Amino acid sequence: MGSEARWARYATVIVSLLVGAAVWEVAGRYTSDAFWATLSSTLRSLFDLLHSGVLMRQVASSFQLYLSGLSLAILVGAPAGMLLARVRWLRVALENYIMMLYATPMVALIPFILSMMGFGFAPKVLVVFLFAVFPILYNTVEGARSIRPELIEVAQSFRSSEWRLWFDVMIPYTLPFTMTGIRQAIARGLVGMVAAEFFLSPSGLGQMIMMGSQNFDTAGMLAAILIIVLLGVGLMDLGRYIENRFAAWRGYKP
């Protein structure tokens, strides 16, 4: 891409964002405050929340939940995925359950989790975990299964032990696939986080949205949503960056 074309692109993006902001502002002016707040009042509300420390507290609370659930999903999903790929009978035994759970909209399980585990922190982590774990598990299994048998044979030919084979071959080969799963999990975990904060004990950014909605504080609600949107965009970029870093050698065509 030439530098002129790149400038044209940037300009288009900026104009698009400005138009979006203007539409938001105008829409806020001409509708009831109960439905929609102007961009300026949303930003003002955001600033107040930031100033009073409420925003940071709620973001921290949400993040704690999000990171706990996501880390748990990675810690469980990645090793379990590799194990399933290598141990055939285990995969055959479990793959139907995994497909079923992967296909289930996780929100459907929330009432069940509520009645089982109540309102604490743990059930909320479980919700985030359930949202995030399946893309990781699924991508890891598929990745690890796509390993060329020749590479495993190379390891065996050089008298590798089973655990060295994991360490030298299975894990490095599968990591980029797991990273693809993690990138998807980053997005789905965020959905899980908001769902858990809505439907289990209200907390964090989810609680801010709910309270804003109940108190007809549309600006406060939009402020919380805006933060979630920005978080989502940032985390997706981070995910894509991590994925690309681990996939340098995928330029290789077997």
Add this chain to the structure above:
Amino acid sequence: MSGAGKRFSKLQVFSDVELEVGEREVLAIIGPSGCGKTTLLRCMNGLIPLTEGEITMEGEAITSPREGVAMVFQHFGLFPWKTVFNNVAYGLKLAGATRAQIDEKIPEYIKLVGLSGFEHYYPYQISGGMQQRCGLARALAVEPRVLLMDEPFGAVDAQTREILQFEMLRIWESRPTTMVFVTHAIDEAVLMGDRVLVLKGRPSTVHEIVEVDLPRPRNRATLLLPRFAELREHVWNTLMADARQAELEVIR
């Protein structure tokens, strides 16, 4: 190797294979694609078990990959996430070599196969010929007494293949080991082998073993010897007899 046979469920790949490879001898095995050359080598390496007969090395039956044997793979078998250096070091590392030993030895083998300067490249950044040089260095680095070569130059272009053949001869002269060299190219079999074993039939059996009485060291000049042409013709006839017969029948 005696009375060796291998079947995959319904498919009998080879049977009644009897052969012996002497110390520092190069046995070339030739046969059409799909006749079971790779399978035979995998059995010799101990990667998969035979279904009949047995293979012994230095008096012991082979049941799993042994120390002192190294394989060069048909499709190179390099780890794409490892650099050339780390690929070459792989076998030595598994054998428990220390960092110092690796740093001392690996550059030597990289140089031997002509890859100096490419230590930090990844396999996808170098050509097929160079990838197989890397595969060869990895096998040589564990200083095997027996080298198993599975169509090592089958996946590279014709020109590179010729270059690699003469490189291989040079390397073998500098450190002669026992070698089983599998190929489906007649020239290559005659050029490399002290004997050429022709594998043929369904299931494959040892059809003939041809003594190759060409002098060593062998090099490009070997290709011009009348004896080379004779031997190549002989192997060609053995290998192609049935194929031509079949072809003629189709024409009639």
